[in-house]
Amino acid sequence: MDGGWSDALRELAVRLAGTEVEWMLIGSAATALRGAAIEPGDIDVAVSTAAGVRTAATALPSRTARSSPTDPLWFSSVAEPTLTFDDPGGARWTFGRWTLAGFRVELAHIDSPATDLLVETPAGAVWSERSVLDWNGAQIPVVPVEVQLATMIFRDQADRLQATLTAVDPISLDVGLLTRAVAGRETEGVTLQVPDVLRRLLTARP
Structure with a gap:
C-alpha cells in the first residue's frame, strides 16, 4: 500500500497530528484501508466541527493562486482556505480541498438537520461510533x-x-x-x- 492515496493519507495524518482537529476518514479510502480491492479517486475526510476544518487549513498546503468558488475544481488557497455553503437539502458545509503527495484530499464538516441519524457524513451520531485503525503505526480514525x-x-x-x-x-x-x-x-x-x-x-x- 505505497504511493498515491496511501502516501497522501500518511502525510495528512502527520499534519493533523499536530492539531486538535477531530477527524474521520470516510468514503472509498476508508474502505480500502480495511483491505477492500478499491482504488480511491480521492481522500474524503469528515471533521467534527466547522472550526476544525478551518484549523486543518492552517496545517495543510494551500495554493497561492486563488480559485473561483464556482469552479468545480476549486482548491483551497492562502486567500480562501475554506468555503462555506448550503446544499439543496438544507445542510451547511464548511469545506476545503488540497493536494497531498499529488493526490486530492477533501475535508468537510456538514451541519445537517438530521444529526441524530447514523449516516456517514453529517455531523452527529456517527462521531460516537467511529473506530481507530492502526495503519503502519499511524492511528487512523475511520467511519x-x-x-x-x-x-x-x-x-x-x-x-x-x-x-x-x-x-x-x-x-x-x-x-x-x-x-x-x-x-x-x-x-x-x-x-x-x-x-x-x-x-x-x-x-x-x-
Missing part, C-alpha cells in the same frame, strides 16, 4: 464499516459493496450498528435492498 455498507446499498454501489464484503467477514459486523445505519438511510424515503448475507444477520438479531 464504521457498517455505516459505509448502508451507504453503498443506498447508492446502489454493487461492485464496491461486494469488494467490501469480500474483505470484511460479515460475522464480525456489529449488527446493532448495521441496523441503525440501514434505518438511517431508509428515513430518506427509500427501502434498501439489503444483500442476503446482511439480511440474514439483521433478521437473526434477537
Whole structure:
C-alpha cells in the first residue's frame, strides 16, 4: 500500500497530528484501508466541527493562486482556505480541498438537520461510533464499516459493496450498528435492498 492515496493519507495524518482537529476518514479510502480491492479517486475526510476544518487549513498546503468558488475544481488557497455553503437539502458545509503527495484530499464538516441519524457524513451520531485503525503505526480514525455498507446499498454501489464484503467477514459486523445505519438511510424515503448475507444477520438479531 505505497504511493498515491496511501502516501497522501500518511502525510495528512502527520499534519493533523499536530492539531486538535477531530477527524474521520470516510468514503472509498476508508474502505480500502480495511483491505477492500478499491482504488480511491480521492481522500474524503469528515471533521467534527466547522472550526476544525478551518484549523486543518492552517496545517495543510494551500495554493497561492486563488480559485473561483464556482469552479468545480476549486482548491483551497492562502486567500480562501475554506468555503462555506448550503446544499439543496438544507445542510451547511464548511469545506476545503488540497493536494497531498499529488493526490486530492477533501475535508468537510456538514451541519445537517438530521444529526441524530447514523449516516456517514453529517455531523452527529456517527462521531460516537467511529473506530481507530492502526495503519503502519499511524492511528487512523475511520467511519464504521457498517455505516459505509448502508451507504453503498443506498447508492446502489454493487461492485464496491461486494469488494467490501469480500474483505470484511460479515460475522464480525456489529449488527446493532448495521441496523441503525440501514434505518438511517431508509428515513430518506427509500427501502434498501439489503444483500442476503446482511439480511440474514439483521433478521437473526434477537
